[in-house]
Amino acid sequence: MAALNRRIFRILKANALRYIGVLLLIILGSATFIAAAGVSQNLAALVTTFTEGHRQEDLSFSTDKAIPDLATLEKESDASIEEYLSFDSALSDSLTLRLLSKTEKVNIPAVIEGRALAGPGEILLDPAFAKANGYPVGSQINAAGKTYNVVGFMSLPHYIYPLKNVYDIMVSPDNFGVGVISREEFADIDNAASIYSVRFNDRTQSLNSQAVQLRERLHAAGITESDWIDIMNNKRARMAWASITGLKTMSIPLPAAMFLLCCLIIGIMIWRMIRREAVIIGTLYAQGYRRRELMRHYLTLPLLLALTGGVIGSALALPSIAPMVTALVSYYNVPVTDIELSFVNVLIGILLPVLFLGVSSYLVIRTELKRSPAELMKGDEQKAKVNALERALKLERFKFSTKFKVREQLRSISRLIFLLLGVIGVSVLMLFGFTIMSSFNYVFNSSTADTYHFEYEYAFRELQSGEAPAGAEVFAAGRFYPENNEGIEFYVSGIEPESTLLTLKDSKGNPLPNNQINITKPLADRLGIKAGDSVNLINKDDGKPYIFHIDAVAESYVEQFIFMPIGELNAKLGLPANSYMGLWSTRKLDIPDEQLAGTKNLSELPSAMDEMFRSTASMVAAMTMVACVVGLIIIYLVTSLIIEENRNTISLFKIFGYRRREVRSLILDSSTLVIVAGFIIGIPLVAASFGAMYGYLGKMINLVLPTIISPLYVVVCFAAIMLTYQFSKLLCAKQVDTVSMSEALKAGTE
Amino acid sequence: MFIDVADLKKSYRSDAVVNEVLKGIGMKLEKGEIGVILGPSGSGKSTLMNIIGGVDRGDSGRVVVDGVGVSSLSDDKLTDYRREDVGFVFQFYNLVPNLTIGENIEVVSNISRAPLNTDEVLAAVEMLDKKHRFPRELSGGEQQRVSIARAIVKNPKLLLCDEPTGALDYETSRSILRLLQQVNQKFGTTILMITHNAAIAAMAHRVFKLRSGEIAEASVNQTVVPAERIEW
Numbered sequence: 008m009a010a011l012n013r014r015i016f017r018i019l020k021a022n023a024l025r026y027i028g029v030l031l032l033i034i035l036g037s038a039t040f041i042a043a044a045g046v047s048q049n050l051a052a053l054v055t056t057f058t059e060g061h062r063q064e065d066l067s068f069s070t071d072k073a074i075p076d077l078a079t080l081e082k083e084s085d086a087s088i089e090e091y092l093s094f095d096s097a098l099s100d101s102l103t104l105r106l107l108s109k110t111e112k113v114n115i116p117a118v119i120e121g122r123a124l125a126g127p128g129e130i131l132l133d134p135a136f137a138k139a140n141g142y143p144v145g146s147q148i149n150a151a152g153k154t155y156n157v158v159g160f161m162s163l164p165h166y167i168y169p170l171k172n173v174y175d176i177m178v179s180p181d182n183f184g185v186g187v188i189s190r191e192e193f194a195d196i197d198n199a200a201s202i203y204s205v206r207f208n209d210r211t212q213s214l215n216s217q218a219v220q221l222r223e224r225l226h227a228a229g230i231t232e233s234d235w236i237d238i239m240n241n242k243r244a245r246m247a248w249a250s251i252t253g254l255k256t257m258s259i260p261l262p263a264a265m266f267l268l269c270c271l272i273i274g275i276m277i278w279r280m281i282r283r284e285a286v287i288i289g290t291l292y293a294q295g296y297r298r299r300e301l302m303r304h305y306l307t308l309p310l311l312l313a314l315t316g317g318v319i320g321s322a323l324a325l326p327s328i329a330p331m332v333t334a335l336v337s338y339y340n341v342p343v344t345d346i347e348l349s350f351v352n353v354l355i356g357i358l359l360p361v362l363f364l365g366v367s368s369y370l371v372i373r374t375e376l377k378r379s380p381a382e383l384m385k386g387d388e389q390k391a392k393v394n395a396l397e398r399a400l401k402l403e404r405f406k407f408s409t410k411f412k413v414r415e416q417l418r419s420i421s422r423l424i425f426l427l428l429g430v431i432g433v434s435v436l437m438l439f440g441f442t443i444m445s446s447f448n449y450v451f452n453s454s455t456a457d458t459y460h461f462e463y464e465y466a467f468r469e470l471q472s473g474e475a476p477a478g479a480e481v482f483a484a485g486r487f488y489p490e491n492n493e494g495i496e497f498y499v500s501g502i503e504p505e506s507t508l509l510t511l512k513d514s515k516g517n518p519l520p521n522n523q524i525n526i527t528k529p530l531a532d533r534l535g536i537k538a539g540d541s542v543n544l545i546n547k548d549d550g551k552p553y554i555f556h557i558d559a560v561a562e563s564y565v566e567q568f569i570f571m572p573i574g575e576l577n578a579k580l581g582l583p584a585n586s587y588m589g590l591w592s593t594r595k596l597d598i599p600d601e602q603l604a605g606t607k608n609l610s611e612l613p614s615a616m617d618e619m620f621r622s623t624a625s626m627v628a629a630m631t632m633v634a635c636v637v638g639l640i641i642i643y644l645v646t647s648l649i650i651e652e653n654r655n656t657i658s659l660f661k662i663f664g665y666r667r668r669e670v671r672s673l674i675l676d677s678s679t680l681v682i683v684a685g686f687i688i689g690i691p692l693v694a695a696s697f698g699a700m701y702g703y704l705g706k707m708i709n710l711v712l713p714t715i716i717s718p719l720y721v722v723v724c725f726a727a728i729m730l731t732y733q734f735s736k737l738l739c740a741k742q743v744d745t746v747s748m749s750e751a752l753k754a755g756t757e
Numbered sequence: 758m759f760i761d762v763a764d765l766k767k768s769y770r771s772d773a774v775v776n777e778v779l780k781g782i783g784m785k786l787e788k789g790e791i792g793v794i795l796g797p798s799g800s801g802k803s804t805l806m807n808i809i810g811g812v813d814r815g816d817s818g819r820v821v822v823d824g825v826g827v828s829s830l831s832d833d834k835l836t837d838y839r840r841e842d843v844g845f846v847f848q849f850y851n852l853v854p855n856l857t858i859g860e861n862i863e864v865v866s867n868i869s870r871a872p873l874n875t876d877e878v879l880a881a882v883e884m885l886d887k888k889h890r891f892p893r894e895l896s897g898g899e900q901q902r903v904s905i906a907r908a909i910v911k912n913p914k915l916l917l918c919d920e921p922t923g924a925l926d927y928e929t930s931r932s933i934l935r936l937l938q939q940v941n942q943k944f945g946t947t948i949l950m951i952t953h954n955a956a957i958a959a960m961a962h963r964v965f966k967l968r969s970g971e972i973a974e975a976s977v978n979q980t981v982v983p984a985e986r987i988e989w
Contacts, residue, residue, distance in 0.1 A: 393891040397855060407867040410860055418855045656853050662812055663865050664840025666833075748812045751851050752803070752919070 011291070011304050018308065024738075025647050026312065028640045029273050033316025033360045034323065035637060036262075036269030041324035041356040042331065043262035049332045049346050054167075054248060057341055061115040062087070063164035063244060064204035065214050066237040070230050074203065080228075084221045086207045087112040092190065094199040096150040102140065103171065103183050104150050106130075106199075107163070108190040113204040114165045116187045119342040120144055121159025124189050130155035133162075133169050133340055136184020150186065151196050161187055162340045165204070165238075168246040169340060172605035173236055202234070215493050219550035234468055234604065237547070239496055240486065247339040260700070265637070268432040270360050274367035275425040276644055277309045281371045283651070288375055289383025298376050305372045309364040317357030324356065394420060412677035415649065422648055426678060429641030430685025430728070431692060436634040437727060438693040440627030441720035446697070449715045450564045455609070458563050461508040461591035464607040465598055472586045478594050480508050481587035483573050485580055486547040489534055497530055497567040499544070499555070501576030501587075508591045511561035511570065522572055523558035528713075530567035531560045546580065553579055564713050631724075635731050642682070642735040646675060650742045657743060658751035671743050675736045682732055686725055690716060758821075759788035759947050760809060760915070765818035765828075767804055778804045779815065780970040786963055788823070788914075791941050791948045791981075793958045796967035802951045803919060805967070809949065810843050810917045811835045823914050840868055844908030844946075846937075848920035850900040852892040852907075859888040862907050869911035881943070882906040882936060898929030902936060909940055916940065918950040922957070927989075934960060934984035956989035 019026050057063075065086075074080060074090075081088045092108040109116060109124055116131060121144040124131060130150075132142055137160060142148050146157050163185065171183045193199050207217045218237060225232055238244050281288075284305070291301060329346045336343060375383065397417050402410040416423055461480070475481045483501035502509055504522035511519045511527075519525050526536065536542050541556045555569060577586055590596065650657070653674060660670045697714040767779040778801045786792040796802045807813035808820055811827055820828040823842070830838060844865075852861050859875060866872035879885040882902040892900055901921060908916055918937065922930035938960055941948050950957070958964040959982040966974040 393855060393893060398891070402860075407860070407863045410863070411856065414855045414860075655851070659851055659853070660864070661836075662810075662839060662845055663868065664836050664838075664843075665868055666836055669868070749807075752807065752812065752847070 011296075012307065015304075015308050015311070025644060028644050029276060029312055030316050030319075032269045032273055032637065032640050032644075033313060034320040035633065035640075036266040037317045037320025037356040037360060038324040039262040039633070040266040040359075041321055041352050042327050043259055044352045044355075045324065045328035045349060046331050046335065047259050048349060048352075049328065050335060052347065053332070053336060053341055053343060056344075057117060057162065057167075058164050058244070058248075061117050061162075061164045062113050062206050064113050064238060065206050066218055066235065067165070067202050067204045067241075068232040068235040069200065069202055070225070070232055072230060073201070074225075074228070074230060080221075080224060083224060084205075084207070084217065085209055086205050086217070086221065088203055088205050089113045090201055090203050092193045092196075092199040093202055094151060094193070094196050098140075098148075098150060101182055104136070104148070105171075105183070105185045106151060106192075106196070107185060107187050108193055108199075109187050110204065113206045114163055116161040116163050117342045117344075118159045118161050119344075121157075124158065124187070127189070127191065128154065128156055129158045129188070131159050131161040131187040132157055133166065133180075133185040134160040135169070135178070135180035135340060136186075139180035140184070148186070153192070153195065155186070155188065155192075162342045163187070164244065165241065166243050167248075167339050167341055168243050170243050170246075172603065173241055173243060213493055215488065215545075215547060216550065218547075222548070235548070247336075247341060260696075265432060265436060266356075266359065268428060269637070270363035272425050272429055272641060272644075273309075273312075273360065274363050275421050276648070277364055277368050278371045279419070279422060279648060281305055281368060281375065285375060285378075285383045286385075288372075289378075289380045289385075292376070292383060293380035301376060302369070302372050306365065306368055309368040310361060313360035313364040314357065317360050321353045321356050325353065396420070408673060411673050412680065415653070415674075415677040416681055419652070422645060423681060426641065426645040426681050427685050427688075429645070430638070430682050431689045433634045433638035433641065433731075434686045434689030434724065434728060435693050435696065436637070437631050437724040438689060438716065438721070439696075440630035441724060442693055442697055442714065442716055444624065444627055445715040445717040445720060446701075446713060449713060454564045457512070458510060459508065459591075459609060460510065461593050462609050463592045463595055464589060464609070465592070465596060466589040466604045466606075467587075467602055468604045469602070470582065470586045470588060472583055475587075475590055476592070476596060479590045479592035479596060480506055481573060481590060483576055483582070483586065483588045485576065487544040487553070487569075488547065490543045490545060490552060495533055495567075496547070497569070499569040499571065499576060501573030502570055504572040504574070508593070509570065511559075511563055513559060514562045516562075519559050519561055521570065524555055524569060524571040524575075525559050525561045526557050526569045527561050527563045527567055529564055530569065531557070533567065631727060635727060638728060638731040639735050642678065642732055643738055645678060646735060646739040647742060649677065650674060650739060650746070654746050655751050657746040658748055661746070661748045662751055667744060671736075671740055674743055675739055678732070682728065686728055690721065758785045759790070759823055760784070760786040760792070760949065761819070761821040762805075762809065763819040765805070765808065765815045765820060767801075767808065767813070767815045778970050779808075781818065782967075782970070782972055784965050784972060784975060786947060786949060788947055789941070789945045790962035791938070791950065791960060792963045792965065793961035794949065794951045794965045794967055795953070795955055795958060797953070799969075800967040801970040802967055806917050806919060806949065806951055809915075810845065811838045841870060841911065842914045844911060844913035844916045846901070846904050846908050846916065846918040846921045848923040850892070850897075850904040850924075852900055852903060854892050857889050857891055858884060858895070858903050861892070861903055862910050865907050866910045871912065872910050873912050875910060878906045878910045879903075881909075881940075896929070897925050898932060901925060901929075901933050905933070905936055905940065909944060909946065912944065912946075914947060916946045916948045918948060920951055920953070922952070922954065931985060931987065934987065938984045954989060956987055959987050960984050 077088055077090070089110050089112045091110050091114070094106045096104050096106055098104050118131065119134065130148060132148070137143065137157065142157050144157055144159055148155050148157055166185050169178050169183065169185050205221065207214060209217070222232065222235070288301060288305070325348050328348060332346055333343050394417070397414060400413065400417065402413060480503045484498045486496060487499050488496045502521055506521045509521060511521070511525050513519055531537065534542060536557055538557055538559050541554055543552055543554055545552050555571070573587065574584060577584055657670055657674060660673065694714050694716060701714065762782055762784045765779050765782040768775050768777040782805055794802050794805065804813065808815045809822065809827065811830070815828055818828070819826070825838065827835070827838060853864060856864065858879070862875045862878065866875055876885055879888055882905055884899060884902050884906060887895060887899065892903070895903065921937065922933050925933060934957065937948060937950070940946055950961070958978070961978055962981060964976050964978060965972055
């Protein structure tokens, strides 16, 4: 056995490039899987641990007067309700620091650097603000007429994405930040706003109905609330969750699929290699080797490869998890406290290739060993066999080279599947990244620009009435969810029936009138409704059901909305006839800050998108690179298999006087058809997988995206795949050239 | 002379061992003749044939086929020579297993300047009805017929046959020899055949006996026997 085992290293050495390819594939698959799983789990754990551990609010509101008996209200509502104070201190013309009083029960600050507040004159700062404006731990900051010692940096569960107003689009640490001081410090600050944060204790019951009941209790106590914002609509908290859920959703299936594909491909590869060893297996068998000895011998190579690949893959992936998680959450203020490296994932990363390769090799060896030594030693049995597909093909009308190439690909169905799956996988991987980019681009650029024709959106704290200023239009909005499904939340927006600032279009691109009830496509898809349907919706504010008759579905992906004439909406909700909650305007309006709940500047959208695209583009570039490497390995492996299995034919071609380029073309170009087919099959697969993924994202984070497969990117991906193919052919050309004529001359004589 | 070989030497070197395979061979064959090279294993028969066929090169000496100095041709010209002038028939047929019989013929006709009609050639070797079959579906004799058809479809000046009956039974061997003789007569193809079987020499115009890399005996056969009358 020892002598036999020496063969293993010789086999590895003799086919070094091929085995390096296999090993690289295992390493890539295993490393990507372990890294992606690790990142995904840690992201989720980080956000959940933080928001749960530090008791993120379910909603917040202000009141016209202080709640007299908070303890009773808490008890009745089965909730923790805590009042905190907030004051915006202008540090300069363009820099505001929001001072918040430290809380104990809800939205508890997490100290991520330095120490907690311990005495008077101390402040904890949001780290992005501190970094942008030069306030390290130990420095001092002047705010609200007082000097504070910066004793540490903190994260707040309701300011994970520290927006000044909840309706803002982008954070800007150069202009705005948050600081936490003790409540006593507010004794010297006039005009601090008082805000109540609520977290319900019963996490199993509907939070919406608990919120409605709380509001009714407040009304019963003669308290009028304002700025009622539940966490689902609070971008300061939801943005991170949405983004991280998105990352999590995308980070697992793709690497997992790729890993499985790699394992499958390598399994097929090993299978074919073992079959080619039939003569040697037969000879060893004939000389008295036992089945289990041969099984052990032939299993050593695949297991060695799988184990080495798995271990190297894990070793590469594990150290990359922490920096990746840190980089991904760096956009948000979440404490990166403890990054766990999952032992189970590592085990999967190592065991999956071992299992795949082990099982497939075992099955093949077992099948081979069932044949008699004499049969095995004949060896060429398999080579001469013609499968049903080859037999059924009628290729008379094609020229010889086409016939040969088609037959060559159909020669081995497993090899064909191996190449086809590989190319499909690589195409999907490549198109995946580009499609994400196209979808986002479509929604945020084309779709937004086509739909909205205003530049500013102003949302008021209180209901307004009267006429809109020149160049502006009024709108109203109510938050609704369908009966029996609180997970889908959206705005029903009242707009001017003759609005010129909003253009919705039907599926044919014709504009829809604004004097009817229109629903945007993503929402219609989620609710499963079409034009002409009536839908029962619950208003989040009063918990009452309302019926809406949908006139048309708008082919607009901007957001999930129902648009209807403002008069009808006001009448339906029992609001004054000429009241409104916000303004759309083509120019900047002079509205006092304290009246506004938020301002949205649509011109900020491109820079927000740039910010987002920067990371997306690098992700796409990385995915394309990985896809190219995987593609190169797969195509190289298949082509060298084809060469290996055709050595005799290549040799014959040379004897018959085929020129070098003719032989190369017949052998190396035979995969072109499969590669093109694989790429074409990949396109609908990407569309289908995006449909599924976007559907999931829609459910999870209220974001519905259209699957946009841009023809330009399809061409780019195709070019990348074809270039990879050409490169792999170049690598294999030498192998074809080195096949000598003597191989065919000696055929059958050995 | 159609084939004119003079003082041909060839040796193979592996590590420190030099194996002298051909030690100054000289032989001649007229156009349209059948030549048979007889000799035991290791006598240099295949090496001699490979050099004449342009598959290998000699170390020294002269190899001229139909006025062309094969030994002095460049690699590209040697390819052209094999492509246009030489047909090969192998002991183990060497058909491409995943191509049909018709397609196996096309392997060669595809690159020939003026190939014969595939169907006519297949009819000549009595294999036209098997055109759409795969090699595995044919007997050894049938496969060798296809191999001969493949070799003659380019209408070569020279047909080289390496033990064409070595893997066949007696009756099939005789039918193959008959076919080769017919090809020689019908197309005027010069045939050079390697064999262990001394009885086959009866159908040749010239016989060369090789022993340890040297021509031990060269003779001209005055009474060429029809293949069907050969017995062993």
